[in-house]
Amino acid sequence: MILCFYQLSRMMIPEKAKKIECDVLVVGAGPAGSSAAFFSELLDEDDKHEVCLIERLDNQKYLNYHEMCGEGVSADLFRDISPIKPSCIIEKIRKVREYWPGDIEIKTTMNGYIIDRPLFLKGIVDQYIKLGGKYIQNSFVDFIEKEGEIKVKLSDGEFVKTKYLIAADGANSLIRKKLGIKGRVKPFIQYVVDKEPEHDTLIFEYDEKWKGDYKWEFPHGETTKVGFPFLKHSDSEEIEGTILAKQTRMVGFGGVENNVHGNILMVGDAACHSNPLTKGGIRPGMVSGKMAAEAIINDNPLEYDKKWKKSDFASPLFLKAFNMLKEMDNHELARHIRPFRKGFNVFSTIKSLLFYRKYLEVYKAYYLSNRVGW
Numbered sequence: 001m002i003l004c005f006y007q008l009s010r011m012m013i014p015e016k017a018k019k020i021e022c023d024v025l026v027v028g029a030g031p032a033g034s035s036a037a038f039f040s041e042l043l044d045e046d047d048k049h050e051v052c053l054i055e056r057l058d059n060q061k062y063l064n065y066h067e068m069c070g071e072g073v074s075a076d077l078f079r080d081i082s083p084i085k086p087s088c089i090i091e092k093i094r095k096v097r098e099y100w101p102g103d104i105e106i107k108t109t110m111n112g113y114i115i116d117r118p119l120f121l122k123g124i125v126d127q128y129i130k131l132g133g134k135y136i137q138n139s140f141v142d143f144i145e146k147e148g149e150i151k152v153k154l155s156d157g158e159f160v161k162t163k164y165l166i167a168a169d170g171a172n173s174l175i176r177k178k179l180g181i182k183g184r185v186k187p188f189i190q191y192v193v194d195k196e197p198e199h200d201t202l203i204f205e206y207d208e209k210w211k212g213d214y215k216w217e218f219p220h221g222e223t224t225k226v227g228f229p230f231l232k233h234s235d236s237e238e239i240e241g242t243i244l245a246k247q248t249r250m251v252g253f254g255g256v257e258n259n260v261h262g263n264i265l266m267v268g269d270a271a272c273h274s275n276p277l278t279k280g281g282i283r284p285g286m287v288s289g290k291m292a293a294e295a296i297i298n299d300n301p302l303e304y305d306k307k308w309k310k311s312d313f314a315s316p317l318f319l320k321a322f323n324m325l326k327e328m329d330n331h332e333l334a335r336h337i338r339p340f341r342k343g344f345n346v347f348s349t350i351k352s353l354l355f356y357r358k359y360l361e362v363y364k365a366y367y368l369s370n371r372v373g374w
């Protein structure tokens with residue numbers, strides 16, 4: 001039994017409070033929660049489960065929140081979350097350009113998209129509702145778990161009784177905090193700039209000042225989204241062009257020890273599922289949401305924890321590599337990437353294995369992030 005911050009007595013349901021009952025309650029309609037809710041309905045072929053999705057933000061606030069993102073995904077995402085198809089596409093991505101210290105420029109290819117993320121997510125939530133799912137606009141406040149049942153308190157005093165609770169409430173997850181689990185979170189800042197973007201290309205710039213991360217420039221229609229880790233120095237000096245909007249949000253990365261606690265399943269940034277190297281979190285969030293739904297359909301929540309930990313998304317190599325990069329100065333950043341300055345091919349791989357073994361774990365993480373990083 002897990003007792004939260006609220007004492008049992010404070011959780012007594014007031015006589016007049018409206019009671020909602022369901023089998024699966026998903027908190028948060030971001031990439032992870034919308035996927036969890038959609039697949040919980042879709043895979044429930046015998047219609048055994050009542051699914052309920054709650055989201056604290058209403059229309060415009062919801063759009064604003066989910067717009068705070070580079071909105072870049074790989075085409076592989078849609079293989080993982082089939083039958084959800086690519087939609088709301090702003091731009092097709094074909095190229096990646098990386099700038100490293102020492103004037104090293106690396107050009108590679110990528111099959112991906114910039115999506116209109118808020119509309120894409122809304123589309124999934126609409127499909128979920130069409131399948132019979134319930135959507136409630138409200139905030140999760142607290143919960144108590146007792147004898148196989150979870151009682152959730154919402155901000156307006158309503159209560160929801162559920163068997164399973166899926167925590168998809170983002171990097172600052174209240175559910176994760178109430179479970180007493182610490183998460184690895186980091187703030188990022190992004191500017192929408194009135195500057196013609198380099199279409200079909202994702203640009204990354206590495207430097208010691210980004211402490212293992214990078215500065216990005218992603219195309220977004222006629223504008224460019226420029227972002228980097230939120231540091232104390234005067235960040236807007238990094239921006240060329242007129243700033244149209246400034247956006248700041250946390251990213252949860254590097255995982256948690258256990259994704260499942262009794263009948264509570266944490267997914268997406270609530271479980272710190274963003275990739276430690278790329279900080280891409282849409283795909284891991286949507287994949288973990290789907291895995292959690294599958295495990296619940298099988299009435300075996302721990303199946304989700306096992307499957308996630310076995311997947312490449314959860315490889316400990318990513319965090320190891322990030323921690324190594326964080327410690328590198330510009331000289332070392334240039335040195336470690338030198339074998340790949342003419343691209344990633346057989347020769348550069350052999351060279352890196354022969355002369356740069358010190359960075360082997362970083363190289364392995366790069367290889368893996370090409371498959372599951374976005």
Ligand SMILES: Cc1cc2nc3c(=O)[nH]c(=O)nc-3n(C[C@H](O)[C@H](O)[C@H](O)COP(=O)(O)OP(=O)(O)OC[C@H]3O[C@@H](n4cnc5c(N)ncnc54)[C@H](O)[C@@H]3O)c2cc1C
Nearest residue numbers: 028030031032056070071072139140170268269280281282
């Ligand atoms: C600046 C920036 C740029 C990024 N760019 C990219 C990118 O290009 N590609 C990529 O793959 N990833 C990117 N990411 C990472 C990505 O945005 C996150 O990893 C992703 O949003 C995680 O999805 P999520 O569903 O777990 O959480 P979130 O997207 O944070 O969604 C959580 C939802 O839960 C709701 N919620 C929170 N608390 C409550 C509550 N108490 N009750 C009810 N509802 C609640 C929120 O309102 C929200 O709708 C970026 C992140 C940042 C900060």
